[in-house]
Amino acid sequence: MTQKKPNILVIGGGPAGLSAAEIVSANGRAIVTVVDRMPTLGRKFLMAGRSGLNLTNAESETGFPKRYGNAQHWLVSAIAAFPPSAMIEWAETLGQPCFTGSSGRIFPKSMKGSPLLRAWIGRLAEQGVQFRAGLRWRGWNDQNEVILETREGHEETLSPDAVVLALGGGSWARLGSDGQWVSMLAARNVPLSPLRPANCGFLAEWTTPFADRFAGTPLKRIALSFAGETRRGEAVLTERGLEGGVVYALAVPVRDAIETRGEATVLVDLRPDLDVAVIVEKLKRVRPRESLTNRLRKAVQLPSVAVALLRESGIVPKDAESLAQRLKAVPVRLVATDSLDRAISTAGGVRQDAVDERFMLRAIPGVFVCGEMLDWEAPTGGYLLQAVMATGHAAGQGVLDWLAEREAVARTGVGAVSGRP
Template sequence: MNVVVIGGGPSGLAAAEVLSDAGCDVTVIDRMPTMGRKLLMAGRSGLNLTNVEMGPSLLGRYGAAAEWLAPALAAFSPSDMVHWAEGLGQRCFTGSSGRVFPDAMKASPLLRAWLRRLAEQGVQFRTGLRWTGWNAQGALRFDGPTGEECVTPDVTVLALGGGSWARLGSDGHWTQVLLTRGVSVAPLRPANCGFRVEWSSAFRERFAGTPLKRVTLSFGGEKSRAEAVITERGLEGGGLYALAAPLREAIERDGEVVLRIDLRPDMDVTTVAERLSRVRARESLSNRLRKALPLPPVAVGLLREAGEVPSDTGALAHQIKALPVRLVGTDTLDRAISTAGGVRQEAVDQRFMLRALPGVFVCGEMLDWEAPTGGYLLQAVMATGRAAGKGALAWGREKNRWPEPVA
């Protein structure tokens, strides 16, 4: 069976691995000069492969898409991910937060070993070709350096990613191609993204790039204790990404939202007030907060950004424990770590084959799901890629394009 996989990121390579291991003739085509560019970018600060969470706890990270993704995640679990990586010579370790990393921390050794193994299995790689859809005869169309090329495989796997970090390859152009073919696609939206705040120029100039450490962020009854970073545009960071979905939905509905920041989550409000009361009232605000708690300059700046700082000790303590920050929008889609939206569940069957286009399978971030950072993104990307590969094998056998495996 001849298979073309369009997209050389983790989901496409995972599908190619399953298909080539079964003996299919597989060609992976990508518009970028090399494979796995977004994976390499993700690994620059430490490649988070997966998370040790299992069962309902793991599925809960995928929100409304949990039931849909459950079979794929069961077939390729976090422990399977670790076994796979170690099979490529990349030993792994688990951090204190449950996140799993290769010992090398980087993506490049793993990607090199993976591409080498795929090549040994007969996978062909072609780069610099941009997929533009199908021609009237049903062949895949590509724009390349020498003009248009057309290819007619037995099976196609689409693994084109979402719409973030377009310069690495995933620019979301495929949404219009599939919509014209009658495929239901939810609009792509930022996920695991920063949010815009209308900082004063003085605050922005002084604190852009400054981290907020040991804080708790809360919104709508949900809390996230992790770092955030002040940016010129607003706020970003892991603590914010965990709340990104409800924050985004509320902003789309109401135009803006108020995020609460607990600047001293390790103290209750009574302790904060008691410590503030020990410092002489005639001290400047900065000195008072530094001596009593202590709070760094960026926290003091945030208190001032929120409006008039309360002079009453009790009121100031409550402000410190629930500082309001007004978010007026998400950062741009291209700057998001990942995207929400994509091919809707009803547009594919249980094998991730497009109902409107038999023989065409979809996986990874092209599908309409989202998850927080922490290993959950790559886990589902790989799991759906492998599931699409297995689905393509099953469909090929049903259509007598590939024989049943020999017992």
């Protein structure tokens, strides 16, 4: 007799869900369906590719896991099973050769997400994966059937043999991940941590003239310091505060300080390539009667936005020594994180103690979770997508292992595996 293939439902068509679908469908043992509430798949993946799709990072095997902070020991096995080298091989088998940038970030040579996503979906279709767009997950009914809702408001129920949840965090809701799954899992007693902004901007109390004039202006070649950590890069002044790569790099300690004390003061070094003594010497070469803007432009080539930020920080010293020291440490008081929806990614979600080693929910056997739904965070630079896809692969393999255990129990009658989700 031919054994019926199990039906696996993947809810969420981003990189985590597609990774899980790829693993489960690869050996042809299961029928896999991917559903997503958006009309098309991988929207956040495509958004990330607009500025150059950063797939992963060439950092050493010892340093890489440390980028995940307190979650590193939880994620290490998943990343070891799908490391950066596997990410590169995956992209190249889809016809997208990769290169490593000077910062260690790894990109496809096309620098775009769309060719990679098209090839990926094509390969999944060849493996038998079915796709259904425009369906929102609404949890389970009293019969433990999965409830899906169409765009027209109609409901349908499914009874899959296993479910993979890959619904993202709570940022960029217009791209699909709106965090509504939190209440559904909480109702099933799944341990959760509150969703919090990660890799986010922060709010500052700018004066109106400063915000009106400089909102959207970049601060280039600066260094940002907080709590003993310093990062170089660029930031962008927004109408409400600060954002950008150098800000995201310090987002965790700044966010935590704001949550504890209600504010955090970061220090901006406007000329990190010059030390105080050099700046003092350059300032002394400019005639004292020059305006502050001209003086700083001629002495250290500061753009007008940097001079304005200096003024915004308070009284500007006049003597060369004090002014040079202020240029190296302009205080900016931050009072709140920007909104969760505007964050690059989110922390919080399904806690480590909520899942087993296969990323299956302990409270709901047969339901697996991956990607940003899990409670971890990492800096930008390739670490986000690497963990998203690694946990997707791990959840997909977890499904296969769980199905194999069920089959073994059914065949031998030995052991006990929980039934349908």
